[in-house]
Amino acid sequence: MSTMGIDPTLSLQPLLGEISGESAFTYLALARELSRKGRRIISFGIGQPDYVTPAHIREEAKKALDEGFTGYTETAGIPELRESIVYYLNSHYKADVDSSEVIVTTGAKTAIFVALASYIRPGDEVIIPDPSYYAYAQVVKLFGGKPIYVPMSFEPGYGFRLDINSIESSITSKTRMIVLNNPHNPTGAVFTRDQIESLYDIVVKYKLILVSDEIYDNFLYGNISFKSVLELPDWRSYVIYINGFSKTFSMTGWRLGYLVARREVIPKMLDLAVTIYSCAPSFAQRAGVAAIKGSWDPVNEMVKEFEKRAEILYRILSESEYIDAYKPQGAFYMFPRVSKFLSKTRMTVEDLVRRLLYDYGVLVLPGTAFPETVGLNHVRISFATKTSDIIEGSRVIVEALREIAG
Ligand SMILES: Cc1ncc(COP(=O)(O)O)c(C=O)c1O
Incomplete structure (x- = not known):
């Protein structure tokens, strides 16, 4: 029985203190919370295809x-x-x-x-x-x-x-x-x-x-x-x-x-x-x-669809003077640079992500979730989300950045 110092059950293995969890899941929980309260949230957050298993x-x-x-x-x-x-x-x-x-x-x-x-x-x-x-x-x-x-x-x-x-x-x-x-x-x-x-x-x-x-x-x-x-x-x-x-x-x-x-x-x-x-x-x-x-048709159709989405996302985000967009070559993510926006507004990328989520109903992930310094100037946008949401959500992002930067 411990009478002084911290309880034994609180003294975790020190190296556990060094590790961190997946912040994608944290942001997802925030977005779900808002959805539960009736807010419509367009999510570019999750790294999973929006298709059910074939x-x-x-x-x-x-x-x-x-x-x-x-x-x-x-x-x-x-x-x-x-x-x-x-x-x-x-x-x-x-x-x-x-x-x-x-x-x-x-x-x-x-x-x-x-x-x-x-x-x-x-x-x-x-x-x-x-x-x-x-x-x-x-x-x-x-x-x-x-x-x-x-x-x-x-x-x-x-x-x-x-x-x-x-x-x-x-x-x-x-x-x-x-x-x-x-x-x-x-x-x-x-x-x-x-x-x-x-x-x-x-x-x-x-x-x-x-x-x-x-x-x-x-x-x-x-x-x-x-x-x-x-x-x-x-x-x-x-x-x-x-x-x-x-x-x-x-x-x-x-x-x-x-x-x-x-x-x-x-x-x-x-x-x-x-x-x-x-x-x-x-x-x-x-x-x-x-x-x-079995048949790979569903996989091939999904990948074809994702390629179209990548194009749409690139086209819309490229309209913004604050976003350095590019065409993703694989996976289902874009990691555009938003440094012009951040330096103009003196916001951090986390500030931006929170503003987009709470004020505009769009979830993207801060680059800092990946997990070192390059991400300070980037956001991650997953296009494993339905095409109509990609069109609407990326337009909202472009408009939001223009509005916030003034
Ligand atoms: C690069 C990379 N590796 C591994 C995983 C984990 O995949 P799994 O669901 O098979 O554990 C992910 C999931 O996002 C990933 O992006």
């Missing part, structure tokens, strides 16, 4: 449940799903993955956790291009590692690129890993084949681990050419690959993802995986097989 995938899950397929499965995932994933990777890419190299996870988020937790030692430095999806840095910090953010370069009208020279000059004797996300959240960038190859040259030269999260690999616009790290020579020596079903098949609530790593490390990663989640949901795994092996 019917044939839902049907397979129902069938699995009705057949009583409701228990634990192998931690690595049911063999049919691992084989389907291998089929997908090897037919989609010039890859040679074997099913013994695949671990099915409860969403790509758990794959990120398992991948990073398997390698990060206290003091290790992990290079993360800034801006980035928030989760990578949190896992790095939780295991005593240090995220080293390297700003990406921004060109109005084009968008974002990796800054390969800055990445190389950030490498020290403590650097363990580089985290790549391609296509990229929050910028909608798809990195060129040249950029991926140059990055990989650095990885090989300094003997680093490249963790590549390619969860948006089916969201590609125009004739953009996408290079997966699984197509790189000798990838097994350097690469841990992450993907999932949430985005491609509109399956965010099903919690289904996977990672690919060389065979030798799979048993230890499985020890970690079984300790965290035992296995991915059994019926969701059956649905995952149907997703890969």
Whole structure:
């Protein structure tokens, strides 16, 4: 019993104090609260397709449940799903993955956790291009590692690129890993084949681990050419690959993802995986097989629709003198610069986001959610939202910025 000092249950593991949650969810809760009070809110906040999971995938899950397929499965995932994933990777890419190299996870988020937790030692430095999806840095910090953010370069009208020279000059004797996300959240960038190859040259030269999260690999616009790290020579020596079903098949609530790593490390990663989640949901795994092996028409239609939305968003936002817009090349996000607006009004990007939400009924996310300094001058706009809302909401944004800036 404690009679002095703080209660034992209040003394959390200190590294937990270093991590932060996903502010996308915080802003979403604010928007929901306003909606409940009767306000109409147009949301550009969420990173999930506004489509329900295709019917044939839902049907397979129902069938699995009705057949009583409701228990634990192998931690690595049911063999049919691992084989389907291998089929997908090897037919989609010039890859040679074997099913013994695949671990099915409860969403790509758990794959990120398992991948990073398997390698990060206290003091290790992990290079993360800034801006980035928030989760990578949190896992790095939780295991005593240090995220080293390297700003990406921004060109109005084009968008974002990796800054390969800055990445190389950030490498020290403590650097363990580089985290790549391609296509990229929050910028909608798809990195060129040249950029991926140059990055990989650095990885090989300094003997680093490249963790590549390619969860948006089916969201590609125009004739953009996408290079997966699984197509790189000798990838097994350097690469841990992450993907999932949430985005491609509109399956965010099903919690289904996977990672690919060389065979030798799979048993230890499985020890970690079984300790965290035992296995991915059994019926969701059956649905995952149907997703890969069934018709891709719904996916293709959705991506075509998203491409049109990206165009509309770009066209409308480009009308604003305060927004440096560009055409997203992939994923379903634009991360336009709003620095002219912020310096004229002396507002922070969070001030802007709150004004847009409370006074104009439009939710965008502050760039600071992603999670370092580049985002101070940007907002993230998700176009995984219906087209009529995109047209109306982006017009409201343009008008709001004009009005507030006076
Ligand atoms: C880059 C990236 N990786 C991983 C995830 C998490 O995906 P999942 O729902 O499969 O856990 C997201 C979700 O927004 C993401 O944007």
